[in-house]
Amino acid sequence: MENINKRFAIIGVAGYIALRHLKAIKSLGQNVVSVHDLFDSVGVIDSYFPDAYFTTNFNSFMHSIHEDNVDYLTVCTPNYLHCPHTLAGLEAGVDVICEKPLALTCEELNRMDECRKSLGHDIWTILQLRLHPEIVKLKQAISNAGKNKFHDVDLAYITPRGRWYAESWKSDLLKSGGLVTNIGVHFIDML
Template sequence: MENSDGRKKFAIAGVAGYIAPRHLGAIHALGHELTTAHDLSDSVGIMDRYFPGADFTTDWSSFERQLRRGAADYLTVCTPNHMHLPHTLAGLAAGAHVICEKPLGLTPGEIDRMIEAERSSGRNVRTILQLRLHPEIVRLKQAVAEGPADRVYDIELTYVTPRGRWYAASWKGDTARSGGVATNIGVHFYDMLLWIFGPVVQSRVHYAAADCIAGFLQLERARVRYFLSINSRHLPHTEGGECRPTAN
């Protein structure tokens, strides 16, 4: 249950990961409390900046027992993609609402299992839809909504965000654990496009490799040709400097 002063209690799975500090900062900024956290890695000193009194364990069984004892109103899942389903189900079974990073699951069957667990537990699963809050994306959605209702747009989406050799050696480079470039990186853009242009009518993958993917999406109001890559050789030549990668 929440604190007597109305503050919500949070737990984080995957607190040593790249994205967890964003969640720690948001929980702190909103005046809520982190009660407990879990990660297989113990490099979690970032917690001291926000919640030095929070419990931490590298043992999942211990963390799950805390959840079942009511340690958190919300479980935030920041673990590798292939762990999103089991960790989300564990949170729901413990009576917590779940905030899970994208992608929620790697297959439609995993999403179906989450929906079923939501219904049986009476708790909710939510994900992070940050591009929907970007001012330019908001303006684009408004412009499309105010334009001709029967117009179908043609879109070329190219996104090249180079990664070093570590990527292939990590879970992100393992398709079985990450879902590949489309799921690990493209999911953010797919969500944004569907939010603006409507549901998928047809989807085709023209080429897929460990470092890139190209394909076509027919949406309700757009024809989208996309190319996503983590290979620096796919960057366009630039004068006067080197294109710098972004972390993810």
């Protein structure tokens, strides 16, 4: 990113991952000017961008993107909303930074790509685990082993989930995309 102040909007700001985006944008000396979520328990914004416009109304949020001359829309909503929110950002005339996975189907990815090309804006995704120290170490070890060395990979993913998980969108295959798109995208990226 150039050393110029950029203006960000965030949709899904009450979610878990949005805090990381707020911190990153602040650490880069950039500005969040507009935020949206269906839930209004977003007081954490005050610690980062106290002057940011907040609304629970999607149409008001999209209007603010135009009014505030936003450069980037950051999409931190549940997986099944990534495609429509990314398309809305592109159609509003901004580049979009979208959490993983970009989409749940190839058809959604194709729609996003066609929209991106026709409107001349970019879509960026977040694959932060490629920077995890253990993953970086693994990549270095494999790179140092030489090109003629084959590696047999056995991957197991085990994590505890509380009772809340079964009631959340994350356990709904149609909303999360299932294990492959929800967390598996990081493993595919790693491989």
